[in-house]
Amino acid sequence: MISYPSDAELLRSEIAAVAARMIAEDGADYGTAKRKAAKQVLGDTKVRGDVMPDNAQVEDEVRLYNELFFGDSQPAHLADLRSIALGLMTELERFTPYLTGAVLNGTASAHSDIYLHLFAESPKDVEIYLLNRNIDFEVSETPHFNGRSPAVETVSFMWKGEGVHLVLYELDDLRGGGRRIERAGLAGVRALVTGNDTNET
Numbered sequence: 001m002i003s004y005p006s007d008a009e010l011l012r013s014e015i016a017a018v019a020a021r022m023i024a025e026d027g028a029d030y031g032t033a034k035r036k037a038a039k040q041v042l043g044d045t046k047v048r049g050d051v052m053p054d055n056a057q058v059e060d061e062v063r064l065y066n067e068l069f070f071g072d073s074q075p076a077h078l079a080d081l082r083s084i085a086l087g088l089m090t091e092l093e094r095f096t097p098y099l100t101g102a103v104l105n106g107t108a109s110a111h112s113d114i115y116l117h118l119f120a121e122s123p124k125d126v127e128i129y130l131l132n133r134n135i136d137f138e139v140s141e142t143p144h145f146n147g148r149s150p151a152v153e154t155v156s157f158m159w160k161g162e163g164v165h166l167v168l169y170e171l172d173d174l175r176g177g178g179r180r181i182e183r184a185g186l187a188g189v190r191a192l193v194t195g196n197d198t199n200e201t
Contacts, residue, residue: 008050015041016053020061024070027111030055062107070109078108079193084160085114086189092129092166095120096174098183104192105182113163117145117183123153123168130155142167145181 018037022028028036038047066074081103089097101115102108120126130137141151142165153168184192 011051016057016061024065100183
């Protein structure tokens with residue numbers, strides 16, 4: 001028996017595809033891209049929960065979009081970003097760095113920055129380390145990955161021509177808790193760079 005997609009499934013797919021284009025072409029974050037895509041597809045109609053794609057579906061569409069439109073350049077750029085991330089992680093090894101986001105999952109485009117999670121006794125330890133190396137940075141806040149704790153400091157700067165964001169967590173946060181996030185430590189990123197992918201989380 002042939003199973004046809006429902007109206008909700010079709011709308012979900014359309015919104016995911018439009019959001020993916022915004023992410024790949026403009027560097028939009030997932031939340032903003034999904035909201036704008038829903039507005040573009042549905043107009044002023046109230047968005048029902050069952051037609052909004054989740055991030056995994058959008059990520060799949062971003063991969064497809066990259067293959068279709070950036071297949072000649074995206075893989076090399078992704079490799080460069082991962083190599084730069086590995087070098088910076090090696091520099092910051094004392095703070096137990098983990099790579100996360102588009103550079104890790106392979107969907108990075110020309111607009112993608114490098115996101116690292118660091119774990120230290122205090123955010124000031126990382127900031128002093130950077131200042132001692134004459135790295136100018138800006139400080140902002142990022143929601144904690146467990147969704148419950150207060151926001152955490154994020155330091156942002158340019159490194160080898162690429163934007164970098166270091167999200168600064170406490171050592172206790174290494175034990176995790178809350179939602180699981182995809183991330184890779186030094187060994188995992190080194191494996192990605194060398195082609196021996198053993199996704200260490």
